[in-house]
Amino acid sequence: MNSHGLTLDAATAFAYVGQAVLVELVWDDEPEPFWQCMNIVGVVLPVEGIQEHAYFLAMELSSSTRYPNEVFFSDIRTIRAMRHRDRHGSGNVLGRIALPNSARSRAALPARRNSFTVPANGSTGAAHP
Numbered sequence: 001m002n003s004h005g006l007t008l009d010a011a012t013a014f015a016y017v018g019q020a021v022l023v024e025l026v027w028d029d030e031p032e033p034f035w036q037c038m039n040i041v042g043v044v045l046p047v048e049g050i051q052e053h054a055y056f057l058a059m060e061l062s063s064s065t066r067y068p069n070e071v072f073f074s075d076i077r078t079i080r081a082m083r084h085r086d087r088h089g090s091g092n093v094l095g096r097i098a099l100p101n102s103a104r105s106r107a108a109l110p111a112r113r114n115s116f117t118v119p120a121n122g123s124t125g126a127a128h129p
Contacts, residue, residue: 006073008054010105013073016040016056016081023058024078033077037061041068 017040025034042057057068 006076006079007071010043010045012047013043013054013056016079017043018084020061022078022080022082023076025071025075026077027075037082038069038071044070104110 020037020039023036023038025036038058038060040056040058044051044055044057046052046054053072054075055070055072058071059065059068
């Protein structure tokens with residue numbers, strides 16, 4: 001078990017039950033963290049002499065298995081409950097998450113190009129201070 005995992009109390013841990021979450025997992029023998037979407041279906045709390053580590057019982061969203069996996073709190077660096085704003089999936093479901101840097105420009109282009117007011121390169125010709 002590693003030292004950078006979550007420390008959750010029972011009430012906080014049980015609040016995740018029934019939630020779809022995005023989890024960042026880290027292990028001592030892996031150089032890069034691993035992100036995974038899962039449904040939390042249960043919580044196992046430590047019991048002295050029986051079970052010393054707390055963990056979630058979780059079903060991976062992309063898996064077709066019928067049984068949950070153990071996701072130890074000590075392996076979780078970040079956990080975010082997914083919120084749904086609309087039925088079509090166009091809303092922000094996770095809040096702010098850092099996106100990878102893209103080599104493409106993020107400049108906004110007009111909706112209509114190649115018209116008499118907007119040339120093919122998207123420039124309106126207007127000066128911006």
